[in-house]
Amino acid sequence: MVLEFEKPIANLELKLQEMKDLAKGKNIDLSADIQTLEDRIQSLKKETFQNLTRWQKVQLSRHADRPYALDYIFEITNDFIELHGDRSVKDDKAMIGGLGDIDGRSVMFIGQQKGRNTKQRQERNFGMANPEGYRKALRLMKMAEKFGKPIVALIDTPGAFPGIEAEERGQGEAIARNLREMFMLKVPVICIIIGEGASGGALGIAIGDRVLMLENTWYSVISPESCSSILWRSWDYKEQAAEALKLSSIDMKNNGLVDGIIEEPLGGAHKDMKGMAKNLKKTILEALKELDKIKPETRIEQRIEKFCSMGEFIEG
Template identity: 75%
Template sequence: MLLDFEQPIASLEGKLAEMKKLAAESQVDVTEAVQALEEKIKILKKETYANLTRWQRVQLSRHVERPYTLDYINQLTTSFIELHGDRNVRDDKAMVGGFGEVDGKTIMFIGQQKGRNTKERQYRNFGMANPEGYRKALRLMKLAEKFNKPIVTLIDTPGAFPGLEAEERGQGEAIARNLKEMFMLKVPVICIIIGEGASGGALGIGIGDRVYMLENSWYSVISPENCSTILWRSWNYKEQSAEALKLTAKDMLGNKLVDGIIKEPLGGAHVNPEKMVKTLKKKILETIAELEAQSPEDRIMSRIEKFSEMGVVTE
């Protein structure tokens, strides 16, 4: 799937394919022309993806071919064991988690999972977890703490499920409890926004010693469309909303709301998933080694201090 701003690149790549096909059929040497066009495409790609607007970053974060939580987990780990249920209501399919081994190290992975087609999206509730999803996540975090295993959360959600039944079962309480409990976990906690990081749905598994964002992800209190709907009563101002929200990885790092940006392959994580997985794996293992060198007490205090310093308070 091509996004609007990718059309000029696709047009040049089409011409390049035609040129190569013509050269093969006619036995004409067009090596210099091919090299020149390839260089032009390379330069255009760098310029395009280096100067994306905030709305264009949002579009990339939602690309249908972009890797989702289970894609990363299955590529990162060997012998992944998915664990189910909150031991109270049911198993929320929008929230997944379990133990997996990465280079011999056991890690608890937890994250929201979206679907790629209509059936999967309905099954996964579009990555929007109910209260039981957040309670399942907390149960798995406590399990990881019990066995002294580090936790990695992969955040990719348009928000917690806003339905009436979710509110009746305590959506706000479930997320609030996760925030409180995650501050006090004795094991290393790494949170990574891999796509969309919207509102309390992201925060419910977003309190960690290190919070990272992929280059083309976004993190905000509200999506651009919903912000536009509230302020202008129309979705037509989503581009302006995205600019005002300052929701990109660069914005978040500049405001000291995240600890780092994980670079994606040129064009987005979906262009070269294997490279993205290698980059993510390296970052996770390096960060775990760094955090495990600290005592649990020091990690907890640093975690609390980091989040306490965010924002501006006036009395």
């Protein structure tokens, strides 16, 4: 999959491969030309990805090859045991969770999971969790608290499932309960937006001591398409909506809504999944080292204060 703004790079990479094949097939020394083209490609990549628009970052966050929650979990843990079910309705496959071992330390992972093909996307409901998904997540977080295990939430969702059946089973209540309970968890909680972070669907597992974003991700109350359809009655203005929403990782950091940005490989996380996972693992371990030094009561106070201080208001 090649995004529109990636096509000039892809065309040069195709020429590079043709040149390499020609040099090999005809036994011609084209090393100087190859090096020149490689330098040109690298320069174009830097120029392109250092100047992405907000909409282009949204597109990158949805790239079909981008790593999902389970991809990262399996890469950074030595062992992972997935846990299922909310003990009430069913097991929501859009929300995953379980215990993983990171360098000898057990961590409870929670995350939204999308699918790679049509069958998987239907099974995972495109990463949009139902109420039972949020209740499963809360059950696992409470289990982690009981056994003194830190929690890492990997957020990647276009939103909570908006169907009638989800509302009938208490979608709003399930998310609201998660918000309240996550504020009071006694164990360290690290939340990382790894792809899309839309609305309450993302926020339902995103109350933490550290809230971080991967470089090419977005976090907002609404998607650009939905915002465009409300304001302009058309999806055609999604690029303008993305700019107006200021939803990029840089915007979120500048506005004090997240604590930090995790750098991605040049071209996006999907270009070097192992490298991205290594960087993610390092960030998680460093954050846990910091949070371990803080008493649980103090962590809770700081967590509440952090979210209460967001935004601006005037008392009349």
